[in-house]
Amino acid sequence: MATVSHLRTVDAAPSGAPQTLIELAHAGVTFRTRTGEDLTAVEDFNLRIQDGEIVSLVGPSGCGKSTVLRMLAGLQEPSNGDIWIGGGKRRRGFSQVAIVFQRPTLLPWLSVLKNVLYPVRALRRTTADDRARAQTLLEMVGLGDMGGRMPHELSGGMQQRASIARSLILDPKILLMDEPFGALDALTREDVVYVPAE
Numbered sequence: 056m057a058t059v060s061h062l063r064t065v066d067a068a069p070s071g072a073p074q075t076l077i078e079l080a081h082a083g084v085t086f087r088t089r090t091g092e093d094l095t096a097v098e099d100f101n102l103r104i105q106d107g108e109i110v111s112l113v114g115p116s117g118c119g120k121s122t123v124l125r126m127l128a129g130l131q132e133p134s135n136g137d138i139w140i141g142g143g144k145r146r147r148g149f150s151q152v153a154i155v156f157q158r159p160t161l162l163p164w165l166s167v168l169k170n171v172l173y174p175v176r177a178l179r180r181t182t183a184d185d186r187a188r189a190q191t192l193l194e195m196v197g198l199g200d201m202g203g204r205m206p207h208e209l210s211g212g213m214q215q216r217a218s219i220a221r222s223l224i225l226d227p228k229i230l231l232m233d234e235p236f237g238a239l240d241a242l243t244r245e246d247v248v249y250v251p252a253e
């Protein structure tokens with residue numbers, strides 16, 4: 056059985072201090088490939104992020120960065136180790152975490168505005184304040200007059216900007232970004248900035 060090790064850290068396991076927002080302790084993910092081999096994408100990975108910190112995971116293609124983000128978003132269960140978010144041990148998703156992927160992930164049957172509102176709709180009925188916030192976020196990413204359009208009527212970069220707006224609609228405490236600016240041209244990239252809600 057082949058085992059491929061990609062992403063490793065050598066830091067000591069974190070302690071679980073309450074002011075720490077995110078902790079991974081000895082986290083690992085092993086995939087079973089279609090040919091029946093075990094592929095260790097992440098091995099013994101330790102990470103501690105304090106509230107307010109901005110952290111980049113840097114490494115070569117395929118080293119396991121997306122897998123770590125998927126673990127933090129609750130989309131990938133660790134094969135080994137523990138995850139704490141906001142002081143609590145997590146095995147699954149956490150509502151204060153939002154993730155933006157490398158490619159846009161808009162729902163094709165909803166308008167752009169409804170896509171941005173979708174995380175709210177998944178929790179409760181939307182209000183006028185929610186719609187106003189969605190409009191503000193669309194304006195922030197330069198799509199203020201595109202809310203009524205359908206996703207297929209937008210360019211790839213515009214769809215990605217709408218995905219970024221959607222990730223902010225619930226004012227998440229943790230924003231995970233998996234190279235989301237790769238789909239945008241350099242000029243647009245400079246224009247997209249995160250403005251926290253008052």
Ligand SMILES: Nc1ncnc2c1ncn2[C@@H]1O[C@H](COP(=O)(O)OP(=O)(O)OP(=O)(O)O)[C@@H](O)[C@H]1O
Nearest residue numbers: 086087088094096115116117118119120121122123
């Ligand atoms: N669902 C899966 N099944 C099997 N192997 C997977 C799966 N997802 C990822 N992998 C493998 O895990 C390893 C890490 O992948 P991951 O997408 O986390 O890398 P990455 O560092 O984000 O790469 P990139 O910078 O190219 O996006 C790769 O070898 C990949 O082939």
